[in-house]
Amino acid sequence: MIEGKLIKFYREKAGMTQGQLCEGICSITHLSKIERGVTEYSGEITYLLSQRLNISLDEEFVSYQNLQQKLKLWHDTFVMQQSKKSEMLKNEIEKEALVQLPEFQVFYQLLSARYYISHYQLEPALLIIRNLQKNESSLSQQDRNMLKHVFGMYYFYNGQYRDCIQILTTIDQSQYHQFEYYYHLAVAYHLIDSNITSYYYAEKALHYFRKTLNIIRIIDTETIMLLQLNAKELHNFKETKERYEQLIRTCDTINEMDRKSKLLNNLAFELYKRKKYRESADTYKEAMDIVDEKVPHYLTILDGYIQASSKGKLLSNKALLELAKNGLRIAKLTKSYNQIFFELHLFQLKNEEKEYYQFIETKALPYLKKMGFTILIQEYERKLFQYFMQTDAKEKALQIASSFMQSEAMKYGDGPPAS
Template identity: 60%
Template sequence: MVEGKIIKFYREKAGITQGQLVGGICSVTHLSKIERGITEYSEEITYLVSKKLKISLEDEKERYEMLRQKLNLWHEALVMQETKESERLKSEIENDIFIELQDFQVFYQLLLARYYLSQHKLDSALVIIQDLQKNETSFSPQDRNMLKHVQGIYYFLTGKYRDCIQILISIDQSQYNQYEYYYHLALAYHTVQANIISYYYAEKVLDYFQKTLNIKRVIDTEMIMIIQLNSKEHHDFIETKERYEQLIRTCDIILDIGRKSKLLHNLAFELYRRKKYKEAADFYQQAMNITDESATHYLTGLDGYISTCYKGNLLSKESLMELANKGLKLANSTNSTLWISFQLQLYQLNEEEDKYYQFIESTVLPHLNHIGYNMLIKHYEKKLFHYYVKKGELQKGLEFAHSYMQEKKRTLDDE
């Protein structure tokens, strides 16, 4: 019973014993049972006890229920990616004295971990996750599965994609009604290039996001689905372009510049893959024009723009060098690992072939293996294989071919 929990909370906050509180009202044993919610009680007793504590029990019950509602709303704001609403609710919840109650602590800590993940404060999230794991056997099925979901997001953001998949597929769907985790499964499977199963989970979560009117996440999910359709072979480009343009128009309607930039970037990449370099460059420019230069996505777009202009002979070598140096400087100033991409661009533009491949072997591949980015790992291992074969170092080349084939087998096993 809520009343007992509220009485105990304020009694302990006031620093008084059960005996001090109920003198002349009822027995200590009776109050103990009220606080633990294991007995019936009269309204007269709770009225006298609350009067002595100088609280209105009805008002406090309302506060208790309101906090429960705010926690649910905060969860919804995190799923909907409503940043301002999430910040507002977080502030209100932190200032509510009832957040100290054990009833709310597990859910609150799970939401706080999700909040930190959304802010990319991974260390702060990990501290909470590890602390929650110590007592997870005592959690409700809902909270236990939510912890797995939060762990999965953490694994994904730290590049542990296979760990992400393993923890998310262990969620008991019958005891966890937050189907958003399908989206994170789709992302993880996409990253390990298990494209069919990625599309499967994206399709499942798309239905959920549509039913909950979560437009932003509908855009994200449809973006994944388009990528999967074009992953192994070029899907019908007219349809692909139409779907991208429709999503871009949706972004304009909801004034979401960030997602629009990503869509323009992805459309540019699809054009680049089809060797439509002039069109690709135009879309990369559009994406960069609406993105802050300090954002990671600006650097990704700039990298794509340089590659496109290089392949399509759209800019002079001097102009490309200037852009690559700009990207390197920006990446270093923001501690972005994309400095690696711009360094590669510079080696390529300077026609320093040996330095280019040495850098791939010594820096690029170790970094990609650390974050588990399988798609690019295979790309660069193939490049190294051909490089060493060309140099006559067949044994060295075969080492990279063996690694590539092993990863290819694991990808097929996933699908």
């Protein structure tokens, strides 16, 4: 019973033994049974116990129920992407003494880890995860699966997409119904170039977000599905553009500028692939203009803008160099993996061919392989292969060709998992 839990919590908080609390009120055995919720008790006894603890059980019972509700609402803010409300609830929950109750602690810790992950504070998140894993066998099935979900998100935000997939696919969906994790699987599979599987999980995520009326995440999921349609071969551009514009209008309606900038970035990339360099650069520029440079995907947009402007000869070499230097500066400040792309831009813009390919071989490719960026690995392996063939470095070219064939062979296993 909740009253017993509250009495035990405040007794331990006050540093009192059971004997000290119940002296002159009831026996230690009776108090022990009250705290464990295994006996009936009179209101008079619990009133006297609460008086000695200097608490009101009625007020604490209300606080207990309110905290329970706040924790659920805090969880919902992560799924709904409501950052301001999340911050407000976090501050309120941290002031609640009852959050230290054992039955709230695991859920609270898992939500705290999600909070840190959403703010790219990965070290404190990992510390919480590791501490919870030490006692994983004692967790409920719900909490064990949520721990896997949070750990998968940690891997995702850390760029470890294969590790993310490995742990998220072990979630028992019969016991865990927070199907938001389908979306994380869809994005992770997209980033390792498993397009069919990505689309499969995106469809499942879209069904969940529509069922829960989560408009923001519907936009996110439809964006991933659009990317998959154009991944292997270019989809009908008129239809692709119309769908992007529809999603962009939805972002305008709900004032979601961050998501609008991502959609504009993706549309710009589709234009770039179709060699519409001026339209691409203009769209990248529009995306940059509505997002702060401190936002992680700003660098992705800037990288695309430099590529489109360079390919279309839309800016002078001097202007492109300044953009690349600025991108490198921001990447270093934020410790972003995008740093490697701006270094490559600088080598190219300075016509330092040898240094460019040496950097790809010794820095870029090893990092991309470590992080599992399949699409980028293949792109740079092709470039390196051609360079080695041109410079008569046949042995190195054969090594690259072998690596490329292995990665191509892995694609034949790309299909939806068994249900």
